Amino acid sequence: MTAAAFPARTGVSGSRQLAGTGALLRFNLRRDRVVVPAWVAVTGLLVLSLPGSLKSVYSTPAERADIARQMLTNSSLRATYGPVFNDSLGGLTAWRIGGYAAILAGIMSLVVVVRHTRDEEESGRQELVSSAMVGRRAPLTAALLTALVANSALALLIAGGMAGQGSAGALALGLGIGGVGMVFATLAAIVAQFTDSGRLAKGLTGGLLGAAFVLRAVGDSTTNDGSSPATWISPIGWLENLRPFAAERWWVLTLFAAATLVQGVVAYELAGRRDVGMSFFAARPGPAQGRLGTAGALAWRLQRGSVLGWGLGFFAAGVAFGGITKGAADLVGDNAKTREVIERMGGQSGIEDAFLATMVGMFGMLAALYAVSSVLRLHSEETGQRAEPILANAVGRLRWAAGHLTIAFVGAVVIMLLSGLGLTLGYGAEPGPILAATLVQLPAIWSLGALAVLLHGISPRLSPASWATAGLALALGWIGPALNLPQAVLNVSPFGHLPKLPGGDMAWGPVIVLTAIAATLVAVGLTALRRRDLTT
């Protein structure tokens, strides 16, 4: 072969690697036309609603300066929300919601990327697509571009909507939140090269996102200017250190760009080196003889990895948050508004208890996500055609469902206890009150899981709505107290009814009522499941 012909050929093959990217991008955007715009809108509006709500709670600049000072000096509050760098409405918005909006952007990004890469390969659809005029790296490129479109839209929405508070700060906040999204988009792209299931890729990247939050929280509990190394390791900490609305440090944006670029290149290199549908870890052979003999054992086998992951994550996060609880008592000064906010979140005056109660509440709301995802295994087993052959055996629908539901409802108890154990170890206190507090969350967790049972029982098409209800409960629980929302609105979430423990008074009423509601929803859902046609 002549030397002259060779470069020409590589030139062609280089450009061919991306053949079809445009068509795939349009296809991805079409498939995501409902979920992504909805996610962007909810996340964006959450941010944009903050200045107005903050203004209604802290109406004068003096009050805002006061709250900012309080928050800055209290390490546990810094851990929860990060330090306040500026007491303007824009500055307080970035402080209060920036990190959470970034987490939402991160979840959206990792779901979008895995959905269009590993999920497609896992289902076998990628094979068909790749047999067409589609380059080896086109699917990954199109997935990352889809995430870029989504994050750009979110950044634009925030930058435009917040411009009234100062256009430089608005731009920094928008770009920072979108930047966190892109960092997790490219991280998900790497993880998706190694795992061979989309579920695992999403779970692992989600775990890394949680770790980024915990790192930032631990870092901020020790310093009040975001300068701790732990904060600097976390992309969510970068957003904080970008300091929107507080003399923006624009150079921090290069961290997002660099991380996105480096991770993107790594994902590209990996993607070009492996076969379609394969991961870097070859599947190991399994046993020739099986010991699984019941539908329940099968359910446990399918879900044990997820229970283990949630349990370890809850325990580790519990230890981390327990460790920074001590600082909660450092609160100096006596600002009635601050106390009011903390009391709404924690429910009583002992600040350490209030902080612990807030953490326990957060674990409870996250555990509701576990419960919903675990219940919805019924949904994925049914729509994935794996329930049909099981039910064609001598297994009734109730027994089939019972296996998964036991794991969902008992699993919630286990992971809540693990979070309590972690908090106890980190905090170094008597375990009794904290463990009791974690258990008190269960009726609310169960009722959200039970709602998923009901929706799936009526029709699998309704099942995804249970994510929306769990998400709403999470949003109300986190954002509600700071927005001074009326109790009637907070009570939409089952968590709004629970006694605030540890420290508060135990109230058996709501606990019993919510448990009864959960039991009723499960019973009605299972009855409906027995009566309807199976999805085939």
Add this chain to the structure above:
Amino acid sequence: MTKAITVSGLHKSFGKTQALAGLDLDVEAGEVHGFLGPNGSGKSTTIRVLLGLLHADSGAAQLLGRDPWTDAVELHRRVAYVPGDVTLWRNLSGGEVIDLYGKLRGGLDKSRRTELIDRFELDPTKKGRTYSKGNRQKVALVAAFASDVDLLILDEPTSGLDPLMEEVFQRCVEEERDRGRTILLSSHILSEVEELCDRVSIIRKGRTVESGSLSDLRHLTRTSVTAELTGAPNGLASIPGVHDLAIQQIQNSQGHRVRLQVEADQLNAVLRSLSESGVRSLTSKPPTLEELFLRHYQETA
């Protein structure tokens, strides 16, 4: 003789789509029953009703003398099912799935399991995600054939098997029949149906259009006849029931070659007419299942 499956007047709609419109099906105990019909004609829907996975809108269905919806779990102890599209769990090995299904049905013959894995050349240690379509079907087939059941419901079970494995499958079905088990076999592979089935039911648009033994069905349809005559044919075209008549003079002779299709009850008249013209050679073929099939499938309602 007891019936393994009786279905009469079964209706089932999904929204505006009518999947079953008064379907009838009778399967005698101990027979291999072919269940034929074009794609989307309602075969799988019928099977899912028989398995209690779908609830029929109206009509009666009985499986082994019991109600498939209310007695589903009890019945499934005696029934093994192989779906056309076998989906396995990614992380479970084929062997684990075989044993799981066996235990969930209430029994698996260990030595039969080993023998079947050997005959189907299945590697039971591979994980679900690494099996090809044919191998996933083998997992379901081994689980079904090794189970101790009375009725096997097989929904296009061989669509991914190679010809050698297809042969193994046919032997297994014959062995099951010899043990007195009943088999409902939905299939598009007509040679397989001709080879294995005692009786067949053909359905179309959710209705049964034909049911009976293959020879019964053949009787209802046309025989194709090819003959070489020493003279010229006379009056063939006027016999009712003769179709697709083609007459051709043989070069340099008085003889003619005749091809035609004739309905069974007019075969006599045709033979008489042919012999009047002097028959030099004659071949007659019963209709193949393909022809039978095509006639029903293409018929407009």
